Structures are given as C-alpha cells and as structure tokens.
Amino acid sequence: MGKTRTFVDKMKKDKATVRACPVCGAPQQAVRTLVPVANEETGYFKFRDKIEHVCKCNNDEVYG
Ligand SMILES: [Zn+2]
Structure with missing residues (x-):
C-alpha cells in the first residue's frame, strides 16, 4: 500500500510541472x-520570474 501511495504522490507532483x-x-x-x-x-529595470512551458513549438522563441 505504501508503494502505491508514493507512486500516486509522484504522479501528482509531475502533473504540476509537466503539461x-x-x-x-x-x-x-x-x-x-x-x-x-x-x-x-x-x-530602472528589474527582473521578474516567469514560468514558460516549452516544447518544440516555442523552443526557439523562449531560448532564442
Ligand atoms: Zn508543442
């Protein structure tokens, strides 16, 4: 049971960062x-954190 629970928790975490x-x-x-x-x-300029979701479609856009 413990292993199953851990696996589910991991899936939840992955879902938060990968879409x-x-x-x-x-x-x-x-x-x-x-x-x-x-x-x-x-x-003056200051820098703000922004989360970009990158795949091959916008890879050049984000890193270019
Ligand atoms: Zn894409």
Missing part, C-alpha cells in the same frame, strides 16, 4: 525565465 502542449501534444517542460520589467517611476 501537454495544446498544439503538438508533446509534454512541455516548465522553465523559469527572467523577464525585464521597467519601473516607470525610477526608469
């Missing part, structure tokens, strides 16, 4: 990227 691409159906990898955001008051 299927709506275009090609391949599993997409969640990749954390930093997006520059301009602060209008100071004029």
Whole structure:
C-alpha cells in the first residue's frame, strides 16, 4: 500500500510541472525565465520570474 501511495504522490507532483502542449501534444517542460520589467517611476529595470512551458513549438522563441 505504501508503494502505491508514493507512486500516486509522484504522479501528482509531475502533473504540476509537466503539461501537454495544446498544439503538438508533446509534454512541455516548465522553465523559469527572467523577464525585464521597467519601473516607470525610477526608469530602472528589474527582473521578474516567469514560468514558460516549452516544447518544440516555442523552443526557439523562449531560448532564442
Ligand atoms: Zn508543442
């Protein structure tokens, strides 16, 4: 019973980070990227975390 439970928990975790691409159906990898955001008051840029879901469809877009 313990093993089954562990397996289910693992599946749940995987589901949180991996999802299927709506275009090609391949599993997409969640990749954390930093997006520059301009602060209008100071004029400085700061970086904000963004999670991109990457597969062959948008691989060039995200990494290019
Ligand atoms: Zn795709």
